């Protein structure tokens with residue numbers, strides 16, 4: 001029941017209504033009961049931040065100048081400003097973090113004119129292909145909609161089909177740090 005109350009607090013914090021599709025029932029790794037995967041704002045669960053920051057640092061930060069585990073942890077401790085920027089949602093199954101996604105003001109250096117951005121979408125390898133990645137994306141989309149944004153952007157080197165299945169469309173292609181990336185957008189008005 002503690003987790004349910006924590007989810008309710010998270011929902012209130014972001015004014016997210018909890019419709020059925022935003023909770024995910026999966027078979028628990030032990031026992032036959034079902035667990036619910038919850039989306040919790042990262043700054044409300046500081047005890048989980050070192051682990052989740054480690055995922056993001058290992059996946060993207062370790063090769064970038066000026067990035068460290070500490071800067072990753074700092075980003076996840078930030079509370080959203082009145083525009084909802086940045087917002088970080090951690091997916092939690094039982095007491096275990098199983099995914100993360102962020103809403104940020106800037107992400108692609110060459111396109112500071114665009115935003116906000118869906119960024120840092122990550123699910124640990126042993127927890128993939130169960131819908132968790134889609135779930136954390138939908139939580140960020142919901143926050144962006146509720147903050148009144150009409151368009152959300154992202155870029156990806158290799159996961160465009162994953163986002164296309166969630167309604168995103170390709171805007172173009174460009175080089176980012178020597179790698180070709182796909183620039184995508186989601187028209188949030190289309191969901192009204």
Ligand SMILES: CC(C)(COP(=O)(O)OP(=O)(O)OC[C@H]1O[C@@H](n2cnc3c(N)ncnc32)[C@H](O)[C@@H]1OP(=O)(O)O)[C@@H](O)C(=O)NCCC(=O)NCCS
Pocket residue numbers: 059121122123124127128129130131132133134135155156157159161162163165
């Ligand atoms: C991309 C990433 C976040 C996806 O996470 P995930 O939890 O596996 O995402 P989902 O389970 O929602 O979807 C993954 C696939 O599983 C499928 N799937 C979803 N639920 C499923 C289920 N219950 N059973 C079987 N397959 C399922 C989806 O159709 C999807 O297929 P696709 O990848 O061909 O589109 C994860 O692979 C990851 O962290 N990768 C490394 C970091 C990264 O690349 N992030 C994206 C940066 S742009």
